[in-house]
Amino acid sequence: MKQIIEELAIFGGRPSFEQPIQVGSPNTGDRHRFLARLKNSLDSGRSTDRGPFLREFEERVAAFHGVRHCIATASSTQALACLVQALDLSGEVIVPSFMPVATAHALNDNRITPVFCDVDPASQTLDPGRVDELVTARTSAIIGAHLWGRVCDVDKLSSIARRHNLSLLFDAAHAFACTYHGRKIGTSGQPEILSFHASQILNAFEGAAILTDDETLAKQLRAAAVSADSAPGATLNGQMNEISAAMGLTLMDGYTELVAVNLRNYRRYRRTLAGLPGIHVIEYDYREQNNYHHVVLEVDPAAAGVTRDQLMAILSAEKVHARRYFCPPCHWEEPYCSQATYVRSPLPVTEKLARTVLCLPTGMAMTGPEIDIICNIIRLAVTCSSDVSVRLHYSNGLLRQNYLSHIDNPADRDVVRLGNE
Numbered sequence: 001m002k003q004i005i006e007e008l009a010i011f012g013g014r015p016s017f018e019q020p021i022q023v024g025s026p027n028t029g030d031r032h033r034f035l036a037r038l039k040n041s042l043d044s045g046r047s048t049d050r051g052p053f054l055r056e057f058e059e060r061v062a063a064f065h066g067v068r069h070c071i072a073t074a075s076s077t078q079a080l081a082c083l084v085q086a087l088d089l090s091g092e093v094i095v096p097s098f099m100p101v102a103t104a105h106a107l108n109d110n111r112i113t114p115v116f117c118d119v120d121p122a123s124q125t126l127d128p129g130r131v132d133e134l135v136t137a138r139t140s141a142i143i144g145a146h147l148w149g150r151v152c153d154v155d156k157l158s159s160i161a162r163r164h165n166l167s168l169l170f171d172a173a174h175a176f177a178c179t180y181h182g183r184k185i186g187t188s189g190q191p192e193i194l195s196f197h198a199s200q201i202l203n204a205f206e207g208a209a210i211l212t213d214d215e216t217l218a219k220q221l222r223a224a225a226v227s228a229d230s231a232p233g234a235t236l237n238g239q240m241n242e243i244s245a246a247m248g249l250t251l252m253d254g255y256t257e258l259v260a261v262n263l264r265n266y267r268r269y270r271r272t273l274a275g276l277p278g279i280h281v282i283e284y285d286y287r288e289q290n291n292y293h294h295v296v297l298e299v300d301p302a303a304a305g306v307t308r309d310q311l312m313a314i315l316s317a318e319k320v321h322a323r324r325y326f327c328p329p330c331h332w333e334e335p336y337c338s339q340a341t342y343v344r345s346p347l348p349v350t351e352k353l354a355r356t357v358l359c360l361p362t363g364m365a366m367t368g369p370e371i372d373i374i375c376n377i378i379r380l381a382v383t384c385s386s387d388v389s390v391r392l393h394y395s396n397g398l399l400r401q402n403y404l405s406h407i408d409n410p411a412d413r414d415v416v417r418l419g420n421e
C-alpha cells in the first residue's frame, strides 16, 4: 500500500494497477451457458423478431418483478420513444436534470419540451416539492429516475400526477429488482424503463425493457417496438435481438450472486472509507431491496481538502477509472442551457451533485484487495490533501499533460481542472 504522496502515480510513482479498472465493466455471467445459447440461436437461425430467447427473457423479467408485462427494446431511448408514442405525450414533460442528457434529447427529438426539475439532496431523485411549481397547461407527464436503485418518492409523485391528470413514468435504469415500500418496482401502476446496457447490473450488451401491468399499454408498446416489416404501421423498430436476450438470460441465471458480490463490495468500500473527512459513501435503505450496483461517493472539497475532479485524476493515474455521473447535467447542455423554456427555476442540488458525485468500480470483476488499494489511494489523498493540492496547483504542464492522458473520455478532459487553474 502507498504511504506517502510521492508514491502516487500522479506524482511519478508506479500506477497501482497494471490493467485499467473501470466503472461499469460488464458482468458476463456463466460463459458456457451464454455460448450454448448463442450456438442454439445460430443453429436455429433465429436472431431477432421475437425469438424464443426474447420471449423467455421478457417472461422471466416480468415474473421476477411480479409484473404482468415486460416489453424488451433495443435501448432505453427506444423504450422511451415507444412510451412517448403509446401514451401520446406532447407539450412539456418534467424531468430531473441529474440524468443522462440522452433522455432529454429523446423527448426533444419528439417535439416535447423537457422541463428540468431539481432533485432531493438526500435521495438524489426528483424532488416532489419542486415538481408542482413546474406544472403548466402544456405539461403531459412527469418522469422520475430511480437513481442508484434508490426508488423515487412514488407516492408523492403519483398524487401530483393524479391531481394534474398527468402520465407518470420512471427511468429504472439503475433499479433492476429494487423495491419501494417492500414491493418491486413496476408494481405501483406506472410504467418503468429498465436498462440492460453493458454497464448495468444485468448486461444484455445493449437493451432495455418497459414493465407495466396495463394490458392495453403493453399491446401498444409491443406494436410500437416491433419492426415495420413484421407489423405494418409500426415505426420504431426498437426490439431487442436474440443474442442480447441470451446474455440477459445468462445473467438472470446468476442474479443472486451478482447482488451478493455487489453488496460485499459496497460494504467493504463503506467500511474502509469510514471516517474520512469529506468523503461520503451514499447509503442504501436496508429495509428495501437494492442491487448495490453503484458505489457512489459525494466529495465535499471543503472537508476533504481535494475536489472530486482532483480525486478522479489521482485515481485515474493509478489506472482506476472512477466515473462522474451526469456532469454536465442536462440543463448545462445545448440546447437547454441557452433557452429559458427548459430551465424555469434554479437547480442548486443538481449543480452541487454534478460537481461532487464520483462512482467507484464494483461488480463481479472487483476483488476485496483491489477495493482496499483504491480506498488507500483515496485515504492518502485526503489525509495529505494540503500537500496534494499544492503539488497539483504548482505542477508544471508536463505533469498536467501526463495525468490528463489517463482520462480516457475526451469529454471528461474538458472539465477536469487542477487546483485553481
Ligand SMILES: Cc1ncc(COP(=O)(O)O)c(C=O)c1O
Pocket (backbone or CB within 6 Å): 075, 076, 077, 099, 100, 145, 147, 171, 173, 174, 195, 196, 197, 207, 208
Ligand atoms: C439513470 C440512467 N437512465 C438511463 C440511462 C441510459 O440507459 P441506456 O444506456 O440503456 O440507454 C442511464 C445510463 O447509464 C442512466 O444512468
